[in-house]
Amino acid sequence: AQSVTQLDSQVPVFEEAPVELRCNYSSSVSVYLFWYVQYPNQGLQLLLKYLSGSTLVKGINGFEAEFNKSQTSFHLRKPSVHISDTAEYFCAVSLPSGNTPLVFGKGTRLSVIA
């Protein structure tokens, strides 16, 4: 079975500062890795994904994440955040094939302070 740990439940950061949201996973097999964002009263939106290949992946809204197999991590980063980035961020994994369910972490609430 797979599991995901998001190490920070809340991350406050000032506008235009960099941010890193941490994610570690556990799995006995290879997995696909995802970051989703959830704005208030909305569904989940895919930010970026790692399936294979380059360990640095870029997503929407200026976010990027790096897959580290030895540390079983997939941390999300943004060099300069905006007020509009305030949201809940979820790290998730799935088995490496189509149509498999996502296993989510508990989420990290990013609050950007003006």
Next chain:
Amino acid sequence: EAGVAQSPRYKIIEKRQSVAFWCNPISGHATLYWYQQILGQGPKLLIQFQNNGVVDDSQLPKDRFSAERLKGVDSTLKIQPAKLEDSAVYLCASSLVGSYEQYFGPGTRLTVT
């Protein structure tokens, strides 16, 4: 392209009452998922359909929860009777066959009092 539609968006019921949620996936998406998101936690799979067949319902509390997708398109999730711990957001997601990418609806927020 229209997204995943869910209704109602909000529902408040008393414990022991019944409730139903509806989901209309993106056109052409044969795979449909229902997730439960309890406050402070990440979404957790309840049930997965492919067309009108159940692929995985191992985490569905079958004594009170049921779901169907009779014509392989829309789906309904029902809770009967509801308990206080069922208070959560119920998310529906859909995907193309063979795809890893799931598209989520806005969710239904259920409050059980």
